Amino acid sequence: MADMGIGVSVKRREDARFLTGNGTYTDDINRHGQTHAIIVRSPHAHARIKKINQAKAKAMPGVVAIFTGEDMKVGSLPCGWLIKNQDGSNMVEPGHPPIAQGKVRHVGDPVVVVVAETRQQALEAAEAVTVDYEVLPSVSSLKAATKAGAPLVWDEAKGNICYDWALGDKAAVDAAFAGAHKIVKIDLVNNRLIPNAMEPRAAIGDFDKATGDYTLYTTSQNPHVIRLLMGAFVLSIPESKLRVVAPDVGGGFGSKIYHYAEEAIVTWGAGQLKRPIKWTAERSESFMSDAHGRDHVTHAELALDKDGKFLALKAETLANMGAYLSTFATCVPTYLHATLLAGVYTTPAIWCNVKAVFTNTVPVDAYRGAGRPEATFLLERIVDIAAREMKMDPAEIRRKNFIQTSQFPYQTPVALQYDTGNYDATLDMALKMIDYKGFAGRKAAAAAKGKLRGIGVSCYIEACGIAPSAVVGSLGARAGLYECANVRVHPTGSVSIFTGSHSHGQGHETTFAQVVAEKLGIPSEQIEIVHGDTAKVPFGMGTYGSRSIAVGGAALVKALDKIILKGRKIAAHLMEASEKDVEFKDGKFTVAGTDKAKTFGEVALTAYVPHNYPITELEPGLEEQAFYDPLNFTYPSGCYIAEVEIDKDTGTLEIMRFVASDDFGKIINPMIVEGQVHGGIAQGLGQALLESCVYDKDGQLLTGSYNDYCMPRADDFPNFDVQHTDKPTPCTHNPLGVKGCGEAGAIGAPPAVMNAICNALGVVHMDMPATPEKIWRAANAHMARAAE
Template sequence: MSETGIGASVKRKEDKRFLTGQGNYLHDIERPNQSYAYILRSPMAHAKINGIDTAAAAAAPGVLAVFTGADTAELGGIPCGWGVNNKDGSPMAEPKHPMLAEGKVRHVGDQVAVVIAETYEQAKDAAELIDVDYEELPAVVDMVKAISGDGPLVHDEAADNLCYDWELGDEAEVNQAFDGAAHVVSIDVTNNRLVPNAMEPRAAIGEYDKATGEYTLYTTSQNPHVIRLLMGAFVLGLPEHKLRVVAPDVGGGFGSKIYHYAEEAIVTWAAPKVGRPIKWVAERTESFMSDAHGRDHITHADLALDAEGKFLGLKVYTKANMGAYLSTFSTCVPTYLHSTLLAGVYTTPKIYSEVKAIFTNTVPVDAYRGAGRPEATYLLERLVSKAAWELGIDQVEIRRKNFIPKDAFPYQTPVALQYDSGDYDATLDKALELADYAGFPARKAEAAQRGKLRGIGFSTYVEACGIAPSAVVGSLGARAGLFESANVRVHPTGSVSIFTGSHSHGQGHETTFAQLVSETLGIPLDNIDIVHGDTNKVAFGMGTYGSRSLAVGGEAIMKALGKVTDKAKKIAAHIMEASEADIEFKDGKFTVAGTDKEMAFGEIALAAYVPHNFPHDQLEPGLEEQAFYDPMNFTYPGGCHICEVEVDPDTGVVEVVGMTAVDDVGRVINPMIVEGQIHGGLAQGIGQALLEACVYDEDGQLVTGSYMDYCMPRADDLPDFKAATTETLCAHNSLGVKGCGEVGAIGSPPSVINAVLDALRDRGVSDIAMPATPQAVWKALKAAETPMAAE
């Protein structure tokens, strides 16, 4: 292994600029003659707009323009990127998501008007002068009430607030599996709504060049080309060659910066109208009420087992909150990213899943770190642990008994996916050892002496990432392809620029991708630049989400590098007067087998650009190659998370005292970066399990609209993690990589809740919802003590 190649824990190249304040984030960008936008948002969850008087605001100091929905009604709505059909084959309800509210507001934070002024403060001052005549309507927040038939309608065109009623599998066939079952274990779970809370708030600058007719949008995006396509083609009607989208350094996304947001379209559309660049930066309060939220499922599930505890069948009924409008990928999260994972790591032969997607007067919900797979994993692993407790089977035993064996791959699940590789016993074994499972009874006894209830919880999971084979997702309703592009530009003296359609917003691509190049071309990291995030530089790109950057974007880079080395070998053969078959390339040197002839990579690069002695009859000069890569399948990381908690029965406080994560993410390129990704995912998983909850009141007001009430995980909420990896290689990509960005957040939440329940079981507690806050634990304990009083 080279010090800078595959498998090396190279320190992140990008950290020097980030840690010394030299990052180029959106708010760092100042365009000449820039103006500022402030978005006036709805204070109400649901209201008719009878009129908007903007005259006073338009006349206020510094104001350049004020726009409302009346000005943008002719433009397209913010599009949804994935169509899902109902059980009967009819398409989902897809009401317009206007850039600025048209006649009605549908959630607190819905954008009503934009004020553009010389300064941000002037825009904000003027917005206070806008008089909106709201006629408040009853709001609906609760999903069950929304589809009850007598709830208020969020959209007139979505009857009963239903977006779609979808299914996967044959319910009657699964019912037959239940008929012969020795046991049926049922569970009701809620997957709590989360606010993504990227460190950098969303922001955008729109700009128009009168001379060239070109628009430029700078935006905090995980996928600038996708934004160009969605906004250009569907909202504003701008052709790609006249629209440049730049996503510079971006401070975290977790999914929330995948989507096309109204503010991007507003500043781009308005820029030529005011004749100035327009900057908009969200305040944190706006982030809470306008960034797409995550999760928010209510699920009932039944698991059929035989007398020995083998799973026979699974039925899952889910209600998924879409919020007030369909965000870009909202519709595929509870269906194709959730129901297709319900086999988990188990051989359950028959599975049925029904999903009702529901409109409510809340912020739109979309993918958030894990997207659908955390919801599937949480449900399954809670249910498996509950089955073990009810049937008196050991938590480890029930899992092993039902694992897909390692010699069964490729394994076709009953829910559409075919897993290519995995070894679930290996991750479990390693986790049991790292977590010292054998020593748990002694630790529990010791904790009891201190008055603490100690519990241990398991989660063995698989997820599908490396999103995704275009033909497959296309057949399932995706309105885009999910390949990736890469361009390798070798400069005349041998340094290399890589143009990738992946986008780094914290993942460390500038290092990991450079390691791929260093390994392949044998050149130092300092000679390699990774360029991303600009549609005028990168040919095309589908961006970063679904743990796809390495498995799809990295593969595209490998493919382009392969083309470069193929061509370089031909050049080397010509210059060294040898047969191409005799040319070997290793450690950056081309050699002729059996001779001492050699040429460095840089010499070949120079020969390509100064082609005096060059095989002009076979090759074109230059050394630059483009590749597109479309994966054959998803990739399937999996693993075992074991959580240990101590509960203070007097206060209900849960302390995470141990968190072990053993994940099989395929080949590891940079172990340090992988461990960092897993740590971050675990922090968010523990956050969801114990701390984070987005709460609305009955009127649709956002109760947790700031950090005073929305509880983010902090360092002192977390233990020292024990994180390790095992390795089975992905069978369908050249690197053998699977993806590591989301596994921490996918696998961990059920391990935490199962640990809490294990701690509380002796006190008669059998269920608790996320987040298991001190109050929730105290209430559960109290209800178990006095069952009558609880009812």
């Protein structure tokens, strides 16, 4: 099935239903007898709940129930990763009740749940609920939270510190700095973002009175993880009594990984009322209840020798956790950030300290890239500053410090071991794509029309294919990060694949089918990909960290190999040949040196109609399952270059060119990979130019709707020139040689465009987002300097 196999830009099979309005997202589902929940949320950043007045609401038409934290005494929404302090003690880990108990800690914290027959009735009754609060002092920024004597979000977290963690050899770093030719420094803010998947979160809890079984329909990237976390830690429901369905999901970008309060509320509530409860977020509710991303304040220093070789890097980061610890929050600034600070360079000594800080804001967790964009931004900005101060070309200082192809496997000083890569190849390709040599001419031409033109290079690496269970376990992860696949071959030879990976835009139904078509040699129409339902899929850890094809795809290959192995035994019996002489290729079992052949379909049928069958040695049926636990992370890398023009009179910026050269190893579907990179770049440029979550000093969310939070629109960007490297380095430790591509764009793009802006303006640094106002101020300061 070469036309449907690996490496082909097969058109997506999921598109037909989405294009005709036949997708089934959670809010499209309605259960018989369904009620509707509206959540009354805290208007205060920090307050004591004195009294909840619900009598009036209770008496209103259609109201079925009103729940408060006093009613819903269940377990705490858990945090999935324990981080140790530098002194070896555990992080501070406060509880997180689904409905606030006694105190609220951020604007949007759930306080009261109103359930009614219709959504309108629930909305009206929710309006009638009043809550008396005693407003408490709050902290909404890293700066405010870490000031001496700052109000405490949690009494047990002194100085609002969740943990104080470090990685690397500080003594070696200090020694290298002592002998350095040059030290460059940067203070930067990695701006807080709100993920904004276009489908707002939604959840429906259902309870079967006959069986006592619960079902949760939810907008999740990982239904099995939700079943585990909610069942085991929050509601004490065994897996056998809890089904979690994540149907079509309208984008995730990390924000739909986590176990959220509303999922527990509707599931628990359905059990209380013995009726289904549906909750769908309004967008303004999403803004104040979806986990946010990024929000780092960092000071970093890079030591260089006289030739521009990097000697050592140190970084000190404050990372905002928000008011509660979301599912993966604690590992983002540590194991997904500090471990990436070697980048693509041979820097021999690195030390990073991260202090995680509680604030009275929405929890912060992984958002597309998660930790790796923060690391890449830090590194690629400080490297650019180093080039400037050393008077070296930004591309050449990078090249000079690249890990060479001969050095793999390469052990970094910050825990990771890169298996393979070719950083010169992606840099060379990107330089060629943008015509780097011609930049001086383009800059002069721009200057002639009064424009400032700048170019910015960014070389990224990321750790994907998350993750070897034993490794992450030793670092505090409370879960394994393998993946599961089940292959069910039906009697007629059609195949159902049950994968623990979850598709919410990535097109797995197409790419996973390509892997199956390639391995089994059967037409794609005979392949069904099933995901997103714990009642159908045996197990799964879900989709995040660009892990689906690298981990889920590898599990699928393992299960397919088992099918082929059993098929060979059956075929050998049918063809009266020795198993070792049976070959399987293009959907046919053949005996070497003969014209004997059995199709995959014939073997499948024999497995289910075993009249002529090696029944004493082999069970009937053809179904296999595999779990795959990766041996290492995968390391996609690449080079992005942006070229911008700035109008110094207005501060407006135009991206003239954006080129991307990526190394994702082996590629299953180039069209889909390119689309993933486009989307990632757009989110990265959104962070760099447009987006920023803003709280005022009292913890009010100022960017709480699309009126205030600047989402990228079509007219903000040019077309992107995205290409795959001509010298790919396939991953060495998974059977497909794949590395993952979902996050690269969001990781590589921000420093590329910010370096271009700094280059155009001749400034050392500018924090994101680079709004026209910021650019205008910088452009005019630049002119003032030039005049001096």
